[in-house]
Amino acid sequence: MLNVYQTIRTALLDLSLHKVRTGMAALGVMFGVASVVSMLAISEGAKRESLSRIKSMGVDNIIVRSVQPAGTTPTANSETESVPYQAYGLKARDLHHVTKTFANVRRTAGVRSKRYKLSTLQDKSISVPVIATEHDYLAVTRTTILRGRFLQPLDGAEHRRVCVLGRNAVRTLFAFTDPLRQRLLIGGQWFRVVGIVENKAELTAVGSDDLINDHVFIPLNTARVIFGDVQPAQNGTGLIHVEIDAAIIQALSENHVMPLKNRLSNYLLHTHPKKDYEIVVPLALLRQKESTQKMFTIVMSAIAGISLLVGGIGIMNIMLANVSERRKEIGMRRALGACRRDILLQFLVEAMTLTGLGGLIGIGMGFAVAYTVNTYARMPVTIPLWSVVLGLGVSVAVGMVFGLWPAHTAAAVNPIDALRSE
Amino acid sequence: MPSPIVELRNIHKSYLIGPRRLEVLKGVSLTIHRGDYVAIMGPSGSGKSSLLNILGLLDVLDAGQYMLDGEDVSRLEDVELARHRNTKIGFVFQTFNLFPQYDVLGNIEVPMVYHSRPRHERPDRARELAERVGLGQRFDHKPNQLSGGEMQRTAIARALANDPQIILADEPTGNLDEKTGKGILTIFDELVDNGRTVIFVTHAPEYRKHVKRVMTIHDGMLLC
Known part of the structure; x- marks a missing residue:
């Protein structure tokens, strides 16, 4: 009609x-x-x-960050040293304890992140974000290997000077050469490129403002041995001693996140009375x-x-x-x-x-x-x-x-x- | 003798005006045959308009019987009445009652819309009707761009849209000057010549010269 x-x-x-x-x-x-x-x-x-x-941190992950205890600064110990100095934050042994003894943990990865001036043999020198981490970082951030391999447990144990490049870092560092087996000068030390990785979800790296794909990865243990745990404080007065900037702890499943978080905060409450850490639960934030x-x-x-x-x-x-x-x-x-x-x-x-x-x-x-x-x-x-x-x-x-x-x-x-x- | 197209038998109609019941039609009976040319005349207040409304199926009767084209239409539902008005009766009013928002063709097409005539046929049919009533080529003019005579010609073309048997015209030349009025009445003459039944409701004497029969209504009763 x-x-x-x-x-x-x-x-x-x-x-x-x-x-x-x-x-x-x-x-x-x-x-x-x-x-x-x-x-x-x-x-x-x-x-x-x-x-x-929030999701970029992973909903089944818990993130523990090292933080300077509120209201404190590096102070000089008048008897022994003249330089202001302060030690705080997560220790390698904390993470080790959590990984080995907590039932709800699937895997963990300690992270240290810092920008370095990087040089290739082609004499390029660029400031690139570097993450020092462990083998399981790949799994907790759902990152995949494009070529070669990621960091292996033995790389850290033997303090090998190897590095893995994020997809975007390849472009900034090696525009015209095959990066695999190339050498890269990081913080004054030569590292060999062993692999390239890609994070398909374009996530931001924990403890950094850049994408995972922008980073260069080196073994955490190698970094601790070569560069040490002590570095100048951000505000320039004195030195700070931090072993791990952050730890990503992956629970067995989403359901295990809250029990794990409770146990973790209980443990840290007793071992870190100075409150030099911060627990972030992406799942709780999401909810x-x-x-x-x-x-x-x-x-x-x-x-x-x-x-x-x-x-x-x-x-x-x-x-x-x-x-x-x-x-x-x-x-x-x-x-x-x-x-x-x-x-x-x-x-x-x-x-x-x-x-x-x-x-x-x-x-x-x-x-x-x-x-x-x-x-x-x-x-x-x-x-x-x-x-x-x-x-x-x-x-x-x-x-x-x-x-x-x-x-x-x-x-x-x-x-x-x-x-x-x- | 063919069956009459309109047959009213003892029609009664009354209205409630405030608390009082006013009897307007007091037993009207009439018969109109196919091809008749009739004028129903009477002074105002005689029940002329009520008779027109009942003949045009705009109003329902209280008592009596109305046979339209052999069918009893005394007690029909709204939808049925609308269908009969649409296909069997064409209305022409003194005040034209054109739709100001539509042009000439749009006005003529309105009854076709309610008849669900296929859309592609409507403009051609409307144009043909407009030409038949002598509207020339003023198809895309809105009513306010037309003269009185042209408006009434449009209204007649609209009344003819679904090819009805009966044309009911209420004082169709009342708003027109004498010369234009004559032109309009000529159109009605031609319609009767072509076999249609035309019924005027009027009090103007000049219609007497055109029609074949004059019925006079007075005080709710028909004097023949």
Whole structure:
């Protein structure tokens, strides 16, 4: 019978009787949908970014970081030394103990990260982030070997001077030569390249701001022996002694994360009374983030719902005005063969076309707001397809719900009275 | 003798006006045959408009029987009444009642929409009707760009959209000057010549010269 295109075209013609008034009525729906789309874009963007940051630490991992105890600085021991000095943080023996005796642990990897000036034989000299770590680092970060091999337990045990390159580090260091078996000068010592690895998820390395793929990896034990555990303090006054910057401890499964965390904090509480460590549980962060996100979504939906309600009332108002103004037209349509249902549908479709159109413009405005926020406020935004579908669906639904009463009024118009009225 | 196209038997109709019941039609009976050219005349308040509404199936009767084209239409549902109005009756009003948002062809197509005539046929049919009533080439004009005569010609073309047997015209020249009115009445003459039944409802005496029969209604009763 009536096809959709034709029906909507007719509805547009009918609505064109009062362009300004109709446009004003649609403003409410427009702004409602625009706020829905733009707010969803902003919250989705924020959610994706924070979730990917949390997930990059691994949901079945627990991360323990060495931190300088609050309010302390390296101090000079007046009797023996003159240089301010401070030792803190995780010890190799802590990690060893956890790995060997904790039941819920699958594997662990100690990490030390630092930027070094690196030189190749081709005399390139670039500042590259270096991670000193252990064999299981590959597994806990879900990194894969592209060529050669990763660090092996024996590399550390025998203090071998070997290194593995992340995919991006290969590009910065060896643009034109095959890096395998090349030599690399790290911190004044020659290391041989034995492999190339890639982290497909493009994760950020623990204890660093760079991607895993940007790093060069050397054995943790080799680093401790060659470079030692003592280095200048960050603020330049004195020396600090840190054995391990961070440890990634992988639980047997997600379910083992919280028991493991409890046991770990219990153990560290007794062995590190100075609180020179920090435990980060990505899973807990994830849960917390998800629940705050849920609250945020509920609040936002309520706000969007109210603005759509207001918009819908505006539509109802204008449609009622339309009906009483077009009584004569309704009467004439009835005389020409429209039954009550035809009239009802006509006004319902008009209301839905009006709000649907408002919704489309609102979606466009939502895109504009999201783009503006992204460009000028430097906030990440994501416009999920479902939010566009939701925006359009909701606006058409608003037209249907709030158009129903005016449409009923139109269908109830008595054609005789309507035709007689001047 | 073929069966009459319209047959009213003892029609009663009353309206509630406030607390009082006002009897408007007090037992009207009439018979109109195919090809008849009839004027129902009477002063205002005589029940003329009520009779028109009942003949046009816009109103339902209280008592009596209405046979339309051999079918009893006295007590039909809304959808059935709408279908009969759409296909069997064409309305022409004094005030034209065109749709201001549609052009000439759009106005003529409205009854076809409710008749679910295939969409591709509608513009051709509308154009043909517009030409038949002498609208020339003013197809894409909106009603406010038309003269009174052109508006009434559009309304007649619209009434003819679904090829109805009966044309009901309520004071069709009432808003037109004499010369234009004559032109409009000529169109009705031609419709009768082509076998259609035309019923005027009017109080203007000039219709007498055109029609074959005049019925006079007075105080809810028909005087023949």
